[in-house]
Amino acid sequence: METLHIIKIGGNRIDDKQKLNRFLKDFATLKGKKILVHGGGKLATDTAEKLGIPTKMVNGRRVTDEATLKIAVMVYAGYINKTIVSQLQAYDCNAVGLSGADGNIIKSKKREIGTLDFGFVGDVDHANIQTELLTDLIDKSYVPVICAITHNGEGQLLNTNADTIVTKLAIALSGKYNVNLTYCFEKKGVMIDMKDDSSMIQKLHHSDYLQHLSNRKISDGMIPKLENAFEASQFGIKNVRICHAEHLLSDKPENIGTQIL
Amino acid sequence: METLHIIKIGGNRIDDKQKLNRFLKDFATLKGKKILVHGGGKLATDTAEKLGIPTKMVNGRRVTDEATLKIAVMVYAGYINKTIVSQLQAYDCNAVGLSGADGNIIKSKKREIGTLDFGFVGDVDHANIQTELLTDLIDKSYVPVICAITHNGEGQLLNTNADTIVTKLAIALSGKYNVNLTYCFEKKGVMIDMKDDSSMIQKLHHSDYLQHLSNRKISDGMIPKLENAFEASQFGIKNVRICHAEHLLSDKPENIGTQIL
Numbered sequence: 219m220e221t222l223h224i225i226k227i228g229g230n231r232i233d234d235k236q237k238l239n240r241f242l243k244d245f246a247t248l249k250g251k252k253i254l255v256h257g258g259g260k261l262a263t264d265t266a267e268k269l270g271i272p273t274k275m276v277n278g279r280r281v282t283d284e285a286t287l288k289i290a291v292m293v294y295a296g297y298i299n300k301t302i303v304s305q306l307q308a309y310d311c312n313a314v315g316l317s318g319a320d321g322n323i324i325k326s327k328k329r330e331i332g333t334l335d336f337g338f339v340g341d342v343d344h345a346n347i348q349t350e351l352l353t354d355l356i357d358k359s360y361v362p363v364i365c366a367i368t369h370n371g372e373g374q375l376l377n378t379n380a381d382t383i384v385t386k387l388a389i390a391l392s393g394k395y396n397v398n399l400t401y402c403f404e405k406k407g408v409m410i411d412m413k414d415d416s417s418m419i420q421k422l423h424h425s426d427y428l429q430h431l432s433n434r435k436i437s438d439g440m441i442p443k444l445e446n447a448f449e450a451s452q453f454g455i456k457n458v459r460i461c462h463a464e465h466l467l468s469d470k471p472e473n474i475g476t477q478i479l
Numbered sequence: 480m481e482t483l484h485i486i487k488i489g490g491n492r493i494d495d496k497q498k499l500n501r502f503l504k505d506f507a508t509l510k511g512k513k514i515l516v517h518g519g520g521k522l523a524t525d526t527a528e529k530l531g532i533p534t535k536m537v538n539g540r541r542v543t544d545e546a547t548l549k550i551a552v553m554v555y556a557g558y559i560n561k562t563i564v565s566q567l568q569a570y571d572c573n574a575v576g577l578s579g580a581d582g583n584i585i586k587s588k589k590r591e592i593g594t595l596d597f598g599f600v601g602d603v604d605h606a607n608i609q610t611e612l613l614t615d616l617i618d619k620s621y622v623p624v625i626c627a628i629t630h631n632g633e634g635q636l637l638n639t640n641a642d643t644i645v646t647k648l649a650i651a652l653s654g655k656y657n658v659n660l661t662y663c664f665e666k667k668g669v670m671i672d673m674k675d676d677s678s679m680i681q682k683l684h685h686s687d688y689l690q691h692l693s694n695r696k697i698s699d700g701m702i703p704k705l706e707n708a709f710e711a712s713q714f715g716i717k718n719v720r721i722c723h724a725e726h727l728l729s730d731k732p733e734n735i736g737t738q739i740l
Contacts, residue, residue: 239634265553269529288558292526296557297549300628300636304580308634314581314612319565321575321621351575351621358615360582367561373500373569375561 222356222395223252226384228403229259231463232298239305241402244466246309251356251395254313254363255387256302257380262286262293282337282377290377291317294365303363313361318342318368319375321351324383326368326376340368340376342383344453347390356395385446389453397455401443402463407476408444410435423479424448447478483617483656484513487645489664492724493520493559500566502663505727507570512617512656515574515624516648517563518641523547523554543598543638551638552578555626564624574622579603579629580636582612585644587629587637601629601637603644605714608651617656646707650714658716662704663724668737669705671696684740685709708739 225245231238245254263273266289274281282290299315306313318324318340324347326340355362364387366380381401388399410417410430419426427444430436436444443460451458461475468474486506492499506515524534527550535542543551560576567574579585579601585608587601616623625648627641642662649660671678671691680687688705691697697705704721712719722736729735 265530268531269526291561292553292557294557295561296553296555300552300556300578300580303578304630304636305634307580307583307630307632312582315578317561317564317576319561319568319574319576321573322568354615354619360612369565369568371568373566375565 219394219396221250221398222391223248223250223398223400224255224384224388224391225252225466226255226380226401227257227463228380228401229257230404231402232256232259233261237463238302241463241466242302242305243309244464246306246311247467252361253352253356253387253391254302254361255380255384256294256298256363256365258290258294258366259298261297262289265289265293276334276336281335282339284338287338287375287377291367291375295367299363299365306361306363311361312359313363314355315363315365316351317365317375318378318383322348322371323351323364324348324368324378324386325371326378328370328374328376338374338376340370340378342368342378342386344386344389347386349390349394352387352391353394379442381443381446385450388450388455392453392455398457399447399450399455399459400466401447401460402466403443403460404463406462406465406473407460408436408440412437412440419476420474421477421479424451444478451478480655480657482511482659483652484509484511484659484661485516485645485649485652486513486727487516487641487662488518488724489641489662490518490520491665492663493517494522498724499563502724502727503563503566504570505725507567507572508728513622514613514617514648514652515563515622516641516645517555517559517624517626519551519555519627520559522558523550526550526554537595537597542596543600545599548599548636548638552628552636556628560624560626567622567624572622573620574624575616576624576626577612578626578636579639579644583609583632584612584625585629585639585647586632587639589631589635589637599635599637601631601639603629603639603647605647605650608647610651610655613648613652614655640703642704642707646711649711649716653714653716659718660708660711660716660720661727662708662721663727664704664721665724667723667726667734668721669697669701673698673701680737681735682738682740685712705739712739
């Protein structure tokens, strides 16, 4: 099977144009078949604020009412996605920006109202990913750039977590490609103390993760990302790592980040 | 050569969700290879207003400063494009939403500053259209849905007139397909008196157009659309018509609209 690099870039990088462009230049240089999935960043929150729409967060997740969804679609699928695509084109990378509605790639299900109503948020099962458009594009040397907007197949767009999307895409595509999954963010990897680079874990086994978790040695913000990374690993993806966005191309051992085993 | 339907839907239809969905249902039903190009509508102006960004119009064209461009990209490439795509998916039409930056389809040139600075507005030459992504998609039965955002190839997105885009795309694709070009809008066709449906011109020859123009019998708003339609016709596209969005599928002779000859 051919190797396919699937890279996630977080919102933090997207907010800083210079840092984003440096990352995109590296991504453009990366050889072989590849897909980029991007998060949101602050622009959606800023735009909502300027429009007088209050941002409601519950457990670190945005509650997406109709007005907030509209802004998420505008910012993620519109401004951020096309800004990334045009910059990649400038770096001679033939990018094609997509949402989950395009080519019906990602059909999601509006989250059911439990103790909390998250609003227009879509949950994704990897069985509901249609890989045809992606493989058609990849096999013709295009580079899909995917935002975290999905749809329910009945005309409703839904907001979805970008870490979840990249994970489900990686699982769905692992039948056809030898997937190399990289979550890029603003830290060197998973650290016991997020402020101390030397506490980085180079290889993280699931049993160790569970122990760190029970000892509360993993910061809350890292848990959803790690849950996703382990899910990918458990579905048979051999190369899963969490690393600094600036280390995408680095072959220095200390820059590999945290490998998920 | 195979027939390719290229349809433009104007901003007016987009503002009314019910009318838009009725049009999209018709478009989804249309058999064979097809492309949809959409305009903008009022949402960009409304959003700019709410954000306190003044809209500057000169000769019926928006002057696009950086803040206005950002909104245009958010609204056209984001909200409107993805709303149309997800609705078409609901009608079993496998739509893929694209801007001119995606797959480098439409490389434009920032309009030079003459007596007026239009800002981030891109002019398009049909020679700078890369049809590869579109033909790759069409030949796999996807339906491209294209917004009027282009790029200069150096990382700058640019705002472009949707009638111009559809025309240049039709010309660029006419080498490979037998193009059927339809400009859909909110009137039955080109009328001598825009308020009187019975004054509609069924077949408009270029010589008659020039005469109507010199007699000031063509309303100002129709001139750019007609200039585009005649350009397409002069480049050899045989089926060019301007018709009501509700008459896309009608085979009644009175609903054909104005044919450009």
